[in-house]
Amino acid sequence: MGKEITWLIIIGICIKSSCESLFNAETPALSNTDWILDYTDIETKFSVRSVEEPEEDLCYLVPGKKDTVTQCGFNISLPTFAIIHGWSVAGLFESWIHKLIAALFERVPNANVIVVDWLDRAQHHYHNSAANTKLVGEDVARLINWLEYNLMNLHLLGYSLGAHVAGVAGNLTNNKVNRITGGTVWQLVVRGHSLCIGVLKVKHNVRHTSLITIPLLCHTLHLFIYFIEPDLDQIMKCAHERSVHLFIDSLVNKQQQSMAYRCNSEDAFDRGLCLSCRKNRCNNMGFGVNKIRTTKSAKMYLKTGASMPFKVFHYQMKFHVFNQQNLSLSEQPVIVSLYGTHGEKEDIQVILSNVTTNTTVSFLLTTDVDLGELLRVMLQWDSDSYFSFFNSHKFMVRRIRVKAGETQSKSASTFIYLLQSTVSIFDAKSQYLQC
Known part of the structure; x- marks a missing residue:
């Protein structure tokens, strides 16, 4: 048990260091748009998936090449989901990506689903991969800028470091992104300011999950954060990835939406003192969240079941x-x-x-x-x-x-x-x- 705790402390230090070095770096000024119109140095790939073959990379959108929009069957008038993966040790997509794609098509059959492939930049040491999220975020912003106002229905879905890619992209596109959902283990910072405004804590056994719902100008950002207690060798990955499965659950189990409640502390929640829905004090978790305009931060809590459907x-x-x-x-x-x-x-x-x-x-x-x-x-x-x-x-x-x-x-x-x-x-x- 002692070794696991030590490793978690070390990882936490590395994460904090990566976060500070990454987001303390200057972001290109929004007034200078020359860089965002240049597509020549984009390394990120944008795979358009289909209902018939959701696991296959059959076609790619290439910013600057309009013919790829038609070739990939991308319909600019339909809702669009962009899935952004995180750090990759092996340089391969994890299985949750295919499950999320299938769930999105099940809930919104006629949607455009894009997988943002930055595996080449994501398979380095964690610190270097974290630093690369800024570059990938710029690539995603340029894709969105290229497609322009037609993506007002765009929903960015980022996992782990991919959540920070989504945050950078959403910041640089100047309100073009309608919604961002992310799952990560450390705080997202944009322009030197923390976006961790509201926290939703989900408890099951020793795994602690948090979801942050943030109104960002015209954006709405949903960010999962994990606080992990050591148990088994795989508990970190299992707990970290739980955010994805909670979101998938909210897609496929439409009639069993998990409810979260605003509360000031975990102790008060465990005593049942926070089960009020007055004045928007409760909300659905995940895809079916009700949008609420608020400038105040809020902690929201719920408990989940051990397996899907997670609703209790x-x-x-x-x-x-x-x-x-x-x-x-x-x-x-x-x-x-x-x-x-x-x-x-x-x-x-x-x-x-x-x-x-x-x-x-x-x-x-x-x-x-x-x-x-x-x-x-x-x-x-x-x-x-x-x-x-x-x-x-x-x-x-x-x-x-x-x-x-x-x-x-x-x-x-x-x-x-x-x-x-x-x-x-x-x-x-x-x-x-x-x-």
Whole structure:
């Protein structure tokens, strides 16, 4: 475990160094357009993919050569997606590219899909490849400039260092790009200013994912950032690549869009205190995100499932506990079961970090099942817990309240008595309680 932590620290230093050296460099002034009209030194390739053969590089757009637009079947009136890969050790495309292409065509069948191929510049040492993102971003900007205003429906999709390519391109095209989505491990900086305005944290096991949604002039930038905890040898790549699969999930599972909630801290989110959708405090994650005009930064959180579809449903359970004795207990195991009009989820295990007499307990529950309207909740303290006073005293729980994040519905009971190992049930619809 120690070695993995050491490597993560070293990598983090290299990433920070690369970021500073890359984006502290001067960018060509937007007023000087001579360089952006010169296509002779463009090294990046722009492969146009087709629905019939999405994995094949059969045709390339070549800036300055109008006949390539026709030859590649590129329709300037249709939505266009440009996929930009990241650092490549082997100099080959990774499998996620083909999956993303297929997902894009599944969601928008008549779209133009371009793969930005900068493998020659991406297969060097990380520091050098990071520095090359500025050059590749200029190439992409020149392609967009060449195609001009016809690409108002352009959506740049960048992964890892490709996210920074997209950021550079979006900056240099002077508002021609409609939307940018990116996945990266370090902060994107343009013109010396951080674009990390809003953060969406996605939690699953030890993998921490973040998505940044940024209004940039007329652009909208969606940037994934990862905070990785060491586990297995492949955890870094697995966690880093998760951003792509979350986005693919949002494309192919249209009816199961993951919802994120604005929150000030991870602790508050884990206590279920942030499941409000008032004043644009919640939003879809990924392709179906609702565009919101705001100048304020915002952190947004959600939890995901282990596999696709990643969507889970969020619930806050909140109740007040009191007893004749003044006790404070930690790490208390609780089992919760939820029953609704569409389904049920039983035996959800929760550890309450602290339970103190005459206090309110609040925690977040998630389920991969769409329960519909909540009808009943079953609450049980584990028989192995250390609520020793339960054996001789009644422990009162006053007013259990449950809020569903996705539907914003609320249910409440009056009060119940709990003994260790006993089960308490309340009917959320009629507020009937049974001990």
